[in-house]
Amino acid sequence: MTQGNVVKTLHACVLALIGASATFLQLKQQSPFQTDYKTMVAFLIAVCIYVVTGLASTKFNGFAEEVTTKVSLLSGLLSPLLLFLIMVPALGWVCLVLWALLVVIIAYKKVSSRHLKPSQQDSQSQDHVAIQKTSPDRQEMERLTMEEENNEEQPQKRISMGSPATKWISVFDPSDKVTKQRYHFNVEDSRLSPKIEKGKEDGLFISSVASCSNLWALIMDDGTGFSDQVYDVSPFFLHEEWIKKQWAKDFYITAIAGAEDGSSLVVMSKGTKSFYQIYKVNDSFPFKWIKEKWEQGYFVTAMATSGSRWAIVVSKGAGFSEQFVEVDSKYPSELIRERWKSGCFITAAAATVDQAAFVLSVPRLEPANHEQETYRTSGFPAKKIEENWERNYYVTSICYGRTDS
Structure with missing residues (x-):
């Protein structure tokens, strides 16, 4: 599978997670904006970043393309995790910790690769x-x-x-x-x-x-x-x-x-x-x-x-x-x-x-x-x-x- 197909598949998975978590959130009796206002604002910001950087990645090449693609996928993945935090707080916190570790790993690999010179x-x-x-x-x-x-x-x-x-x-x-x-x-x-x-x-x-x-x-x-x-x-x-x-x-x-x-x-x-x-x-x-x-x-x-x-x-x-x-x-x-x-x-x-x-x-x-x-x-x-x-x-x-x- 090429990189382009992998990115498309990941975007499809992120959208499915956002849709599923939003559907389950509607089962709550109270509006999440009343009970978890700050979390919902963070969710909306994450969704906006996901959409904007996702569109931007199609216009860029090289390093800018890779960065915007990764930012888009990470913010998209964060969106359903914030909804999990509202529905099942314990599971939500575990997922947020794992997400933060993923961000650190990706950032570390990127910094390391920029200084790596392979040997013939x-x-x-x-x-x-x-x-x-x-x-x-x-x-x-x-x-x-x-x-x-x-x-x-x-x-x-x-x-x-x-x-x-x-x-x-x-x-x-x-x-x-x-x-x-x-x-x-x-x-x-x-x-x-x-x-x-x-x-x-x-x-x-x-x-x-x-x-x-x-x-x-x-x-x-x-x-x-x-x-x-x-x-x-x-x-x-x-x-x-x-x-x-x-x-x-x-x-x-x-x-x-x-x-x-x-x-x-x-x-x-x-x-x-x-x-x-x-x-x-x-x-x-x-x-x-x-x-x-x-x-x-x-x-x-x-x-x-x-x-x-x-x-x-x-x-x-x-x-x-x-x-x-x-x-x-x-x-x-x-x-x-x-x-x-x-x-x-x-x-x-x-x-x-x-x-x-x-x-x-x-x-x-x-x-x-x-x-x-x-x-x-x-x-x-x-x-x-x-x-x-x-x-x-x-x-x-x-x-x-x-x-x-």
């Missing part, structure tokens, strides 16, 4: 990336022209007969306003710094990264909402020590990529939605671990591969209500199309030479007139990116890997 030795580490969802356009999704197939903007990866086909996979989302976006590909380690610094001077931050043939690709734009950003190129996949140092400075991972030689590019930013993140590096795609994290209220927000290894980042406060993962030995066109029809959008993508994985999420706030498009191209999709800019469509995710059997 436990197969975990913090991270964060969020990409908006979209809806389907079948013709655009499948569009792959001969011009793209023969794109010479980047050296083509030669595929021998019978080998799996690897291509660039790019995901585009529309924007209501003109966004300044820039791309770089075939970038060596030594050339990253001048390109990134030039982008920063122009008000651009890195939104997506990828790797092909041990060279890097960058997407930078001015619509990320980030306030600051740092990056690290490391021979490790991933560089835990550097990541921990940035966590301590309130930076969170917003993009990751891995190269065939085992190196990685990690981008960490300030001004993100997420407030707590962990990651796992595994030799195979970690389905079970992702499912466990979903149950704990996390959502996948970034993925990367290095050789056959996978790095998966999950976050709290990503702004999603539900999420699905599709992994296949080729580009899962039909599966993605069906997910699009059900209101999901691609929010992360990564691929090895053997598998391609796509994370499809349901946003808490449905974007208006939002149709997502994906492309598969043999060369880096520079031409397609520029064509889509004319339509106010911008790259939100890019990766290189398996697309066909």
Whole structure:
């Protein structure tokens, strides 16, 4: 069960308790406002807080969403306990003590978690990336022209007969306003710094990264909402020590990529939605671990591969209500199309030479007139990116890997 479904179930239970206790209270011969005026006023205040914070939680993301949700549920639970106090004082006091202990436990866990930094030795580490969802356009999704197939903007990866086909996979989302976006590909380690610094001077931050043939690709734009950003190129996949140092400075991972030689590019930013993140590096795609994290209220927000290894980042406060993962030995066109029809959008993508994985999420706030498009191209999709800019469509995710059997 996802976090969104759990919250809905808890709200249903709270409303049932309030309704049942209010019904039994009517059996009293005297008006409770005459016999227990202060308790009834406290009950009405608790109900008001429950309603107001419950509505507010649907408008917020990240830390604010979690806080308002918990305040709403706790105040909602307090409401029937106050009525129990009127009907059965002994039971009511016991319940109030337990409720107070629950509040203390929740507050303690929240304070502790804000200072906890998971260790990669436990197969975990913090991270964060969020990409908006979209809806389907079948013709655009499948569009792959001969011009793209023969794109010479980047050296083509030669595929021998019978080998799996690897291509660039790019995901585009529309924007209501003109966004300044820039791309770089075939970038060596030594050339990253001048390109990134030039982008920063122009008000651009890195939104997506990828790797092909041990060279890097960058997407930078001015619509990320980030306030600051740092990056690290490391021979490790991933560089835990550097990541921990940035966590301590309130930076969170917003993009990751891995190269065939085992190196990685990690981008960490300030001004993100997420407030707590962990990651796992595994030799195979970690389905079970992702499912466990979903149950704990996390959502996948970034993925990367290095050789056959996978790095998966999950976050709290990503702004999603539900999420699905599709992994296949080729580009899962039909599966993605069906997910699009059900209101999901691609929010992360990564691929090895053997598998391609796509994370499809349901946003808490449905974007208006939002149709997502994906492309598969043999060369880096520079031409397609520029064509889509004319339509106010911008790259939100890019990766290189398996697309066909």
